[in-house]
Amino acid sequence: MKATIYDIAREAGVSIATVSQVINGKGKISEERRNEIMEIMERLNYQPSVIAAALAGKKTYTLGLLVPDISNPFFAEIARAVEDRGHQLGYSLVICSTDNKDERVERYLTLLQQKSIDGMIIGTGMDNKEILNPLVEKQIPIAMIARELPEQAVHTVVVDDYIGGKLAGKHLLQLGHSRFAVLAEQAKVRSSRERVRGFREALAEAGQELPERRVLHCDFVVEDGKRRTLELLAQADRPTALFCCNDLLAIGALQAVKELGLRVPQDLSVIGFDNTILASVTDPPLTTVAQPMEEMGTMAVDLLIQELKKEQPQPKQRTVLRPELIIRQSTGVPGQQ
Amino acid sequence: MKATIYDIAREAGVSIATVSQVINGKGKISEERRNEIMEIMERLNYQPSVIAAALAGKKTYTLGLLVPDISNPFFAEIARAVEDRGHQLGYSLVICSTDNKDERVERYLTLLQQKSIDGMIIGTGMDNKEILNPLVEKQIPIAMIARELPEQAVHTVVVDDYIGGKLAGKHLLQLGHSRFAVLAEQAKVRSSRERVRGFREALAEAGQELPERRVLHCDFVVEDGKRRTLELLAQADRPTALFCCNDLLAIGALQAVKELGLRVPQDLSVIGFDNTILASVTDPPLTTVAQPMEEMGTMAVDLLIQELKKEQPQPKQRTVLRPELIIRQSTGVPGQQ
DNA sequence: TTGAAAGCGTTACCAT
DNA sequence: ATGGTAACGCTTTCAA
Numbered sequence: 001m002k003a004t005i006y007d008i009a010r011e012a013g014v015s016i017a018t019v020s021q022v023i024n025g026k027g028k029i030s031e032e033r034r035n036e037i038m039e040i041m042e043r044l045n046y047q048p049s050v051i052a053a054a055l056a057g058k059k060t061y062t063l064g065l066l067v068p069d070i071s072n073p074f075f076a077e078i079a080r081a082v083e084d085r086g087h088q089l090g091y092s093l094v095i096c097s098t099d100n101k102d103e104r105v106e107r108y109l110t111l112l113q114q115k116s117i118d119g120m121i122i123g124t125g126m127d128n129k130e131i132l133n134p135l136v137e138k139q140i141p142i143a144m145i146a147r148e149l150p151e152q153a154v155h156t157v158v159v160d161d162y163i164g165g166k167l168a169g170k171h172l173l174q175l176g177h178s179r180f181a182v183l184a185e186q187a188k189v190r191s192s193r194e195r196v197r198g199f200r201e202a203l204a205e206a207g208q209e210l211p212e213r214r215v216l217h218c219d220f221v222v223e224d225g226k227r228r229t230l231e232l233l234a235q236a237d238r239p240t241a242l243f244c245c246n247d248l249l250a251i252g253a254l255q256a257v258k259e260l261g262l263r264v265p266q267d268l269s270v271i272g273f274d275n276t277i278l279a280s281v282t283d284p285p286l287t288t289v290a291q292p293m294e295e296m297g298t299m300a301v302d303l304l305i306q307e308l309k310k311e312q313p314q315p316k317q318r319t320v321l322r323p324e325l326i327i328r329q330s331t332g333v334p335g336q337q
Numbered sequence: 338m339k340a341t342i343y344d345i346a347r348e349a350g351v352s353i354a355t356v357s358q359v360i361n362g363k364g365k366i367s368e369e370r371r372n373e374i375m376e377i378m379e380r381l382n383y384q385p386s387v388i389a390a391a392l393a394g395k396k397t398y399t400l401g402l403l404v405p406d407i408s409n410p411f412f413a414e415i416a417r418a419v420e421d422r423g424h425q426l427g428y429s430l431v432i433c434s435t436d437n438k439d440e441r442v443e444r445y446l447t448l449l450q451q452k453s454i455d456g457m458i459i460g461t462g463m464d465n466k467e468i469l470n471p472l473v474e475k476q477i478p479i480a481m482i483a484r485e486l487p488e489q490a491v492h493t494v495v496v497d498d499y500i501g502g503k504l505a506g507k508h509l510l511q512l513g514h515s516r517f518a519v520l521a522e523q524a525k526v527r528s529s530r531e532r533v534r535g536f537r538e539a540l541a542e543a544g545q546e547l548p549e550r551r552v553l554h555c556d557f558v559v560e561d562g563k564r565r566t567l568e569l570l571a572q573a574d575r576p577t578a579l580f581c582c583n584d585l586l587a588i589g590a591l592q593a594v595k596e597l598g599l600r601v602p603q604d605l606s607v608i609g610f611d612n613t614i615l616a617s618v619t620d621p622p623l624t625t626v627a628q629p630m631e632e633m634g635t636m637a638v639d640l641l642i643q644e645l646k647k648e649q650p651q652p653k654q655r656t657v658l659r660p661e662l663i664i665r666q667s668t669g670v671p672g673q674q
Numbered sequence: 675t676t677g678a679a680a681g682c683g684t685t686a687c688c689a690t
Numbered sequence: 691a692t693g694g695t696a697a698c699g700c701t702t703t704c705a706a
Contacts, residue, residue, distance in 0.1 A: 002475070004698090004699055005699060016700080016701095021675095021676085026701095026702095028675055028676090029675070047451050048700075049392075049453065049699055051392050051452065051699080052682090053700055055681095055682045055699080055701095056681080056682055056701040057701060058700085060388065070413055070416050070420065071410070071416070073410060073413070083407065092452065093431060094429050094432075095431075112429075113384055114385060115397075115399070115429065116386065251618050278615065278618055281591070281619045341683055341684090351693080352693040353684080353694095354686085354692070355692055357685060358691095358692085364691080366692080386684070388682090389683030390684050390685070391684085392685095392698045393684040677704100678703105678704090678706095679703095679705105681700105681702090686695100686696095688693100690691100690694095
């Protein structure tokens with residue numbers, strides 16, 4: 001069997017309390033005792049049980065990460081950043097892909113609670129804003145990442161979606177476009193709405209309008225981006241510029257244009273959002289609004305850990321990072337050969 | 338405070354033993370008692386502590402997944418499949434990105450053990466084949482995925498790398514190529530070695546040779562693929578066909594070709610491995626050898642769960658899935674315009 | 675500086 | 691059909 005604290009204590013001829021002290025570096029233990037005990041732990045290959053420690057009042061040193069889909073490159077990169085920072089600080093990461101379904105969110109939430117994880121990072125949207133209520137009441141540390149939920153008092157790390165949309169709009173305007181369309185995520189996704197709002201505002205400031213029918217809502221998958229773009233391009237007065245609320249949709253758009261034998265950016269300029277690895281490998285490489293995924297992950301973890309270190313609830317922070325326009329080759333002057 | 342089994346018992350006027358029974362659906366409890374207790378649990382919003390149950394001898398219902406890098410699309414897709422299958426069966430997933438470093442592997446391994454996870458799925462290579470010894474001895478259920486370790490008795494789910502390499506070689510041969518090169522992963526990665534061996538064998542069967550100097554070893558990142566391809570194309574007698582041991586390297590190759598003002602496939606045919614989402618969005622779309630990632634993930638989980646359900650150690654299975662050549666547009670007849 | 679003992683929230687065995 | 695209780699492995703007072 002695995003060695004327990006009792007085995008160590010017996011071997012060392014001391015009490016388990018003493019062993020516990022040296023494990024946690026607490027109390028006053030004589031140098032020699034301490035060394036002797038450490039040596040025995042080494043020899044018996046003793047590994048303290050996190051489970052038992054947690055039950056006795058310590059933490060589980062485990063964090064939960066809720067995202068729509070871990071196989072989506074954007075969230076995969078976020079996850080990596082979160083994992084790394086957590087690992088540095090001694091925490092493990094449980095991943096939960098929600099597919100943006102409230103039902104899955106709730107299942108994962110109760111599951112994580114039953115497992116007594118120390119805190120959760122939430123990067124998935126929810127239809128029902130009250131889903132988090134129970135957690136907030138129980139004071140379970142929460143940090144939102146890449147999504148926000150203003151109706152809850154939780155730490156938040158987001159990119160300024162509004163500005164991101166604006167950056168996209170201005171870029172397209174500057175290239176001389178005048179017929180725009182948008183591929184948005186589902187209406188319930190606030191960040192998507194903000195991006196569209198920023199985009200529309202940029203156009204408005206230039207006296208241009210974005211008709212509602214030119215804003216198409218998609219599921220978070222390539223195929224849907226393609227399908228909707230095909231619809232868009234079938235319209236008589238088709239747009240010359242398309243703003244997609246994430247890179248995946250933009251890729252779908254690229255595929256649709258190709259399928260119709262048209263060209264990007266000559267026939268349609270396409271701009272994405274996120275700047276995942278995908279944006280750099282498309283044909284043509286995708287102009288996109290970059291989110292600083294690594295910083296976001298790191299900051300969310302830091303916020304969370306800082307919260308659960310203190311006993312007192314901390315004042316909730318909302319950190320807004322600035323997105324950056326990455327110009328590649330999927331945008332250009334309309335109609336140019 | 339959170340409700341415990343004692344609260345429920347007190348409220349229902351029964352013993353905790355009885356409550357435990359109804360939670361686990363064991364023993365004989367009268368219909369009425371059972372309903373009454375369930376109703377109270379509902380009302381008090383009782384959530385049994387997995388931690389406590391685990392300490393008392395049950396499982397933690399948590400699995401560990403070790404991969405080189407969760408932000409790598411191949412592993413992200415594997416992770417999603419593993420997560421889904423695990424979740425269906427009631428298990429959570431802790432992800433661990435190892436960067437292919439033994440040191441990180443070991444840290445994660447002890448961490449996961451201390452947390453008493455029920456089993457681990459390992460998709461990362463290791464220099465030291467003995468790293469797993471302690472786990473195997475402790476009978477901790479293990480399933481290898483996409484990597485193998487024949488020196489250990491563990492469940493394994495892999496694609497036939499040798500055949501995959503051969504498929505790639507044959508395809509290139511058939512197109513009429515005669516000067517080949519390979520971008521391999523680090524020499525310690527067995528699957529990569531097997532792919533190269535299969536590739537070489539295909540050439541040999543056609544009386545062609547693959548000189549050792551034409552096999553370049555890379556780190557698992559786009560940049561390295563690019564760098565090495567640049568080197569390759571600088572050689573006098575440069576290859577017309579390049580087999581890359583994963584899609585990421587192939588993308589690097591594509592970038593290198595572009596940077597030199599050359600074209601794919603006219604100047605260089607490129608073939609990848611994995612068939613991640615990346616392969617479908619590159620310019621040109623990448624011909625690649627597909628691994629059935631979803632099936633692999635599902636099978637690995639099933640193997641693991643089946644193992645940890647039984648008390649007795651099970652006979653270890655090795656499942657080899659057949660890779661499939663996906664022909665897109667990055668391969669063609671050499672020199673063709 | 676060290677030890678005894680009371681929990682932590684369950685499970686499971688043995689009584690009743 | 692139900693209850694009492696030891697055990698799981700550890701932390702943490704409180705005494706000594």
